[in-house]
Amino acid sequence: MKRWWMWIVAGLVPLHALALTGEEVMKKSQAAFLYPGKDFKARVVMKLINKDGQERVRELTMLRKNAGEPGGDQKYFMYFFQPADVKDMTFMIHKYPARDDDRWLFIPAINMVKRIAAQDKRSSFVGSDFTYEDVSGRDIEDDKHVIEREEKVGNRDCYVVKSTPKGTDADFGYKMTWVDKANFLPLKEEQYDKRGNRYKLFTADEVADIKGFPTVIKRTMRNLQTGHRTEVAYTKTDYDLGIEDSLFSERFLRQPPRKWVD
Amino acid sequence: MHARPSAVCFFALAALAPVGAQADLSLSGFLQQNSAFNTVAANPDGRRYKWLEERAQLKLDATGGAWRLLAKGDLAYDHLGRKDQSELREGYVDYTAGNWDLRAGRQVITWGLGDLVFVNDVFPKDHEALFAGRPLEYLKRGVDAVKLGAYPEFASFELVVAPNFRESRIPDARRFWLYDPMPTVTNRETIKPGQGDVGLRAYRGIAGYDAALYLYSGFQRTPSMRPDNMTAPTRISFFYPKLSVYGASLSGRAGEGVLSLEAAYYDSRQDRSGSDFTVPNSQTRLLVGYQIQPAEDLSLGVQYYAEYMHDYSAYRAALPAGFPVEKRLSHTITLRATQLIKHQTLRLSLYASYNASNGDHFVNPELRYSFTDRVWGAVGANFFGGKPWGQFGQLSRDDNIYLQLRYEI
Numbered sequence: 001m002k003r004w005w006m007w008i009v010a011g012l013v014p015l016h017a018l019a020l021t022g023e024e025v026m027k028k029s030q031a032a033f034l035y036p037g038k039d040f041k042a043r044v045v046m047k048l049i050n051k052d053g054q055e056r057v058r059e060l061t062m063l064r065k066n067a068g069e070p071g072g073d074q075k076y077f078m079y080f081f082q083p084a085d086v087k088d089m090t091f092m093i094h095k096y097p098a099r100d101d102d103r104w105l106f107i108p109a110i111n112m113v114k115r116i117a118a119q120d121k122r123s124s125f126v127g128s129d130f131t132y133e134d135v136s137g138r139d140i141e142d143d144k145h146v147i148e149r150e151e152k153v154g155n156r157d158c159y160v161v162k163s164t165p166k167g168t169d170a171d172f173g174y175k176m177t178w179v180d181k182a183n184f185l186p187l188k189e190e191q192y193d194k195r196g197n198r199y200k201l202f203t204a205d206e207v208a209d210i211k212g213f214p215t216v217i218k219r220t221m222r223n224l225q226t227g228h229r230t231e232v233a234y235t236k237t238d239y240d241l242g243i244e245d246s247l248f249s250e251r252f253l254r255q256p257p258r259k260w261v262d
Numbered sequence: 263m264h265a266r267p268s269a270v271c272f273f274a275l276a277a278l279a280p281v282g283a284q285a286d287l288s289l290s291g292f293l294q295q296n297s298a299f300n301t302v303a304a305n306p307d308g309r310r311y312k313w314l315e316e317r318a319q320l321k322l323d324a325t326g327g328a329w330r331l332l333a334k335g336d337l338a339y340d341h342l343g344r345k346d347q348s349e350l351r352e353g354y355v356d357y358t359a360g361n362w363d364l365r366a367g368r369q370v371i372t373w374g375l376g377d378l379v380f381v382n383d384v385f386p387k388d389h390e391a392l393f394a395g396r397p398l399e400y401l402k403r404g405v406d407a408v409k410l411g412a413y414p415e416f417a418s419f420e421l422v423v424a425p426n427f428r429e430s431r432i433p434d435a436r437r438f439w440l441y442d443p444m445p446t447v448t449n450r451e452t453i454k455p456g457q458g459d460v461g462l463r464a465y466r467g468i469a470g471y472d473a474a475l476y477l478y479s480g481f482q483r484t485p486s487m488r489p490d491n492m493t494a495p496t497r498i499s500f501f502y503p504k505l506s507v508y509g510a511s512l513s514g515r516a517g518e519g520v521l522s523l524e525a526a527y528y529d530s531r532q533d534r535s536g537s538d539f540t541v542p543n544s545q546t547r548l549l550v551g552y553q554i555q556p557a558e559d560l561s562l563g564v565q566y567y568a569e570y571m572h573d574y575s576a577y578r579a580a581l582p583a584g585f586p587v588e589k590r591l592s593h594t595i596t597l598r599a600t601q602l603i604k605h606q607t608l609r610l611s612l613y614a615s616y617n618a619s620n621g622d623h624f625v626n627p628e629l630r631y632s633f634t635d636r637v638w639g640a641v642g643a644n645f646f647g648g649k650p651w652g653q654f655g656q657l658s659r660d661d662n663i664y665l666q667l668r669y670e671i
Contacts, residue, residue, distance in 0.1 A: 048605055056607070056635050083635035084290065084670030102470070102515065109399035112372040115472065116553070116561075117519045123558040127606030228605070250465065250472075251413055255356065255363065258286065258325045 022145030022161045025179050029161075031070030032184040034137045036213040037239030039065040041260070044234055046128050051227030057082050058126045061261045065243050071097060075248040076136060079261040090253045093118075097139055101132075106253040113250050122171050129200070129221040129230040142166060153178045153187040172199075183207075183214040199225045211239045236262075285326035291319045291671045298395040298664035301643075307436040312662045313394040314341040319351070330356040342437070352404050363411045368404040371422060373463055373476055374549075375511050375522040377598055378613065379567045381547045382476040382509040382526050384461060386483050388431040393438065393644055393657060395664020403431060407458075417466040424458040429502060430483035433657070441656035443585060444487075444495055452500040455481050471514035476526065478507040488540040492582055503532035503541045519554035522565075536573020539580040544572040559602035567594040586651040592619040607632040615654070622648035622655050640666040 020028070046058040059082035067073035076093040080086045087108075094102040103118040121133045143163040151160050158178040165172070173196055178188040185207060191200035206218035215237055222229040246252070247260060298312035305312065317338040324331045332354055338347035354367030374382035378392070378401075391400035407424035433440060459480025466473060481502040489495035509526030525548045533541040546569075553563040571577060574590040581587065595618065600611040613626040628642030643663045648655025 050605075056605070056632075083632070084292075085632070085638060085668075087290065100515065109397075110372050110402050111370040114375075115513050115520045115522075117555040123555070124606065127602070246413075249413075249418075251363075251411065251418060255358065257358070258330075262286075 022147045025159050025161055026140055026145045028184040029179045029186055030137055030140060033186055035066055035070035039241055039243040040239050041241055042234040042237040044232060047231045048128055049229050063243055063260055077248055079256045090256050092248055092253055095136055104253060113253055129223050129228060156187060157181045158187060185214055185216055210237050213239055285324040287324045290321045292668050293318050294668045296396055296666050298662040300662050302661045303659040305437045306439060309342055311342060312437055315339060328358050361413045365409040368406050370402045370404050375513050375524050376549050377563060377565060379549055379565055381524040381549045382511060384478040384507055386428045386430045390431050390433040393433055395642060395644060395662060397666055417464050420463040422461040426458050427455040427481055432484055438657060439659045441651040444489060444498060447495050447498050449497040455502050471512050474511045476509040481505055486540050506531055519552055522551035524549040536576035537580045543577050546570045561600050563598040565596040589619045592617060620649050620652050622652035624654040636670045638668055
């Protein structure tokens with residue numbers, strides 16, 4: 001009853017002091033977009049579409065497991081169904097926030113597991129318009145994040161965050177991300193080159209609630225300079241399946257268990 | 263066309279496959295055209311093609327519970343007169359338990375880290391396939407073996423037991439110009455070991471590196487030749503000398519790239535003293551590899567490979583006059599560059615190997631394009647050079663340009 005004065009004090013604090021910083025928004029966004037659940041599974045269909053409308057399909061099962069809190073280490077396991085010449089290929093990434101990933105590829109044609117160099121996180125993932133960073137995230141600390149404004153995307157209220165690389169090694173100038181204020185999913189992202197021209201556009205085309213986690217189940221990345229785009233759809237999406245740590249090993253790269261890759 | 267019995271069984275099995283009711287079953291395969299054209303000289307048999315064949319592969323993959331059956335069979339038609347190109351490429355049954363598993367049947371096994379350089383990969387290869395411009399998967403031959411995997415907490419183990427020895431395939435003397443120190447002796451026989459071989463690999467991660475130990479007890483996969491008489495030979499026997507290999511490998515991140523280290527001791531059990539010149543001397547093999555990705559979709563790999571002969575003076579003392587002399591230490595450098603373009607549908611690659619000790623070299627440029635998700639083609643070339651008795655030098659008249667075209671079903 002005697003705490004009435006606290007309400008007055010709270011009322012006097014300017015609203016913006018309680019608001020999130022750009023970095024906090026991006027951290028929450030990373031947690032919502034790339035870290036939900038203890039683990040995650042989806043069948044991913046990627047359509048690579050060129051400016052003439054010709055399509056190529058990449059289909060895989062993606063499994064992810066977090067080592068701890070959002071922002072921490074993660075392990076990814078991917079099994080390819082399509083195209084036919086990479087069927088049964090598997091790919092594993094051990095992702096560490098502050099240093100380069102470890103990556104392994106299993107080549108079924110010669111039954112060989114090979115470690116592969118991975119310093120270039122900005123390379124294309126399986127030839128699509130998504131980079132490895134677009135798929136598994138970019139370190140928050142690599143960029144400076146500032147909330148530029150607030151804006152609606154469709155009927156969703158969003159923070160618009162400008163992220164500028166701190167170093168000079170990045171191949172882009174900056175990016176703008178529209179982060180949903182309610183669930184912190186990125187609904188739109190624009191990447192600008194070093195001359196300030198917009199060249200890539202990400203859109204979250206469909207969001208579904210899966211086991212209580214809002215999940216982007218359809219997304220598109222457009223290359224605005226080449227007219228090429230990649231549309232991605234997740235099916236059989238699920239969380240907290242109890243994926244064992246042992247899955248992320250050479251044994252299962254060579255013999256991926258059916259129960260996880262279907 | 264005479265298909266081997268194993269291939270016939272396979273296709274019969276594939277036809278009956280739907281009977282296996284509850285199993286999760288998939289059928290796939292491809293149709294392929296593969297040709298290689300000589301650019302320097304005709305083959306010893308006078309033909310202008312190193313390779314000219316059509317091939318169909320059918321792959322059956324069935325899983326039910328802890329069991330899996332995989333069968334991969336090829337039917338092939340060779341325009342150059344071989345009747346035995348159809349084969350069961352792989353055919354095995356897997357059983358997977360909690361911390362162990364078993365694979366029994368014909369299977370491809372690859373050990374070690376080398377890129378076309380083999381230190382601990384003691385399993386059979388098809389060297390002819392590589393030199394005749396066939397797709398990469400034909401570089402390896404399956405072994406008929408039982409493989410037991412065990413995965414306790416502290417390390418993983420793979421034990422391979424093959425009841426029968428299977429040799430590597432070396433280039434055919436009718437298609438390739440091979441060095442022959444006794445060309446006038448035409449009475450020749452090949453004696454295969456009457457027993458099998460066994461290998462063990464143990465591996466685990468150590469401080470972010472992948473470490474492995476390898477043990478092998480068996481035979482050389484490529485034959486040695488022994489004349490019945492050195493001064494007036496009338497008959498040559500080809501045989502596979504007894505061999506044990508003890509090796510290790512380590513790979514992991516170093517600087518911007520991936521470092522691979524591999525070493526092995528080749529214990530030539532058939533001739534431990536090194537005084538029989540027909541049997542390879544005991545050797546140490548060493549490989550250092552480094553791979554980086556300097557730009558998007560570009561990868562570069564460089565390898566240094568050395569072979570050291572342990573009983574060199576005995577080898578020199580026993581070597582008859584007129585036979586080519588190998589160096590005690592042989593150094594080889596290899597380079598691979600691969601560039602992917604057009605959303606990774608076009609791949610340009612170059613592999614080059616140069617032996618600094620004897621000048622032996624091999625260069626393989628290739629362009630591969632996926633026309634659609636189902637159709638891909640490759641055009642490439644194999645260039646060889648060096649001393650007339652060197653591994654690649656003897657093939658200097660066998661340079662060829664090859665084409666591969668595949669439709670995936």
